Amino acid sequence: MSVSPGVSPTEERNPHTVYIDQLPTLDMLRLINAEDRKVAPAVAAVLPEVAAAVELAVAALRSGRRMHYFGAGTSGRMAVLDAAELHPTFGVGYERVVAHIAGGLSALHTAAEGAEDDVELGAAAAADLGPGDVAVGATASGTTPYVAGALRAARAAGASTVLVSANPAAPLADLADVHIAVDTGPEAITGSTRMKAGTAQKLVLNALSTAVMVRLGRTYSNLMTDMVASNSKLRDRQVRMLAQATGLPVPACTAALAEAGGDSKVALVALLAQAPVAEARRALEQTDGVVHAALVELRGR
Known part of the structure; x- marks a missing residue:
C-alpha cells in the first residue's frame, strides 16, 4: 500500500x-490477531540495527555511563516499563538505565498528549546526559517533538543516540546514530499506535535491554544471576537457579547461598568451581562479575 508523502505508515x-466494525466478535479478534502476527517478522528484519544499539549501550554501561530512554504516550510507557524491570531482574541500579516520559510519571496512567509536542521539555529531560551516555528515543511516527528535543540535546552533549520508530522514513532519523525502524504498517484501527507499533516498541526494547544485560554478564547461560531477591518467591527462585545451574540438591544450594550472604552469583561460582566463597567473590570482582570468566580465573590458579 502506498504511503502519503510525509505521513507515517502507522497513520495510513x-x-x-475496513469492515472491522461490522464483524462478529470472534472474527474481529482474528483480524486483529492477523495484524499482530506481522509484528515479530518486522522486528526480525531490523535485528542488525538492534545489535548496533546493543553495542552502544554495552560500551556505555561498561564504562560507568548510562542509558536513557525518551518517549511519549505508548512509546514512553513501554520505555518506563522496560527500565523499571531491569533492577529487579538483573540487579542494575535504577540510575544506570533511566526512562523519561513526556508529562512525567503521571502520564503513565493519565494521557498527557500536549507534553509530546514540547521540544524544550525533551531537551530538559536530556540535560543530564554527557559523553559516553546513550539516549534511546522511542516514537512510533518518528516525529515526536519531545523525542526530537531529547535526541538533539543528547547528541550536542556528546552522547550516542538511537531512534526506535515504526516509520522507515522517520524525520528524526537524522538525529540518531542508529535508527531501528520497525515497519509494522497501518494499524488495525487507523493511527492507534498502542497496537502493532506499541507491541514492536516493547519487543525491541525488551530485546535491546536483555541482550545488553547478557553481554554484561548478568546471566549464566539463560539463568538470572543478579536478580534482587526482595521476597520469598524470588529467594526460592535463587535457590532453584543454583540447582538448575549446578545439578546439586536444593539443601546444598540453600546452604551455599546463605554462606554467600544471599549473593546468588557468588554462591554459583563457589559451587561450580568448588571454591571457598571468599575466592569466588574475589574472582568475580576481578572479572567484572562475569561467571564464565570468574570460573576460568579460579581454575587457572
Missing part, C-alpha cells in the same frame, strides 16, 4: 480492517 488506513 489499513485496507484489511
Whole structure:
C-alpha cells in the first residue's frame, strides 16, 4: 500500500480492517490477531540495527555511563516499563538505565498528549546526559517533538543516540546514530499506535535491554544471576537457579547461598568451581562479575 508523502505508515488506513466494525466478535479478534502476527517478522528484519544499539549501550554501561530512554504516550510507557524491570531482574541500579516520559510519571496512567509536542521539555529531560551516555528515543511516527528535543540535546552533549520508530522514513532519523525502524504498517484501527507499533516498541526494547544485560554478564547461560531477591518467591527462585545451574540438591544450594550472604552469583561460582566463597567473590570482582570468566580465573590458579 502506498504511503502519503510525509505521513507515517502507522497513520495510513489499513485496507484489511475496513469492515472491522461490522464483524462478529470472534472474527474481529482474528483480524486483529492477523495484524499482530506481522509484528515479530518486522522486528526480525531490523535485528542488525538492534545489535548496533546493543553495542552502544554495552560500551556505555561498561564504562560507568548510562542509558536513557525518551518517549511519549505508548512509546514512553513501554520505555518506563522496560527500565523499571531491569533492577529487579538483573540487579542494575535504577540510575544506570533511566526512562523519561513526556508529562512525567503521571502520564503513565493519565494521557498527557500536549507534553509530546514540547521540544524544550525533551531537551530538559536530556540535560543530564554527557559523553559516553546513550539516549534511546522511542516514537512510533518518528516525529515526536519531545523525542526530537531529547535526541538533539543528547547528541550536542556528546552522547550516542538511537531512534526506535515504526516509520522507515522517520524525520528524526537524522538525529540518531542508529535508527531501528520497525515497519509494522497501518494499524488495525487507523493511527492507534498502542497496537502493532506499541507491541514492536516493547519487543525491541525488551530485546535491546536483555541482550545488553547478557553481554554484561548478568546471566549464566539463560539463568538470572543478579536478580534482587526482595521476597520469598524470588529467594526460592535463587535457590532453584543454583540447582538448575549446578545439578546439586536444593539443601546444598540453600546452604551455599546463605554462606554467600544471599549473593546468588557468588554462591554459583563457589559451587561450580568448588571454591571457598571468599575466592569466588574475589574472582568475580576481578572479572567484572562475569561467571564464565570468574570460573576460568579460579581454575587457572
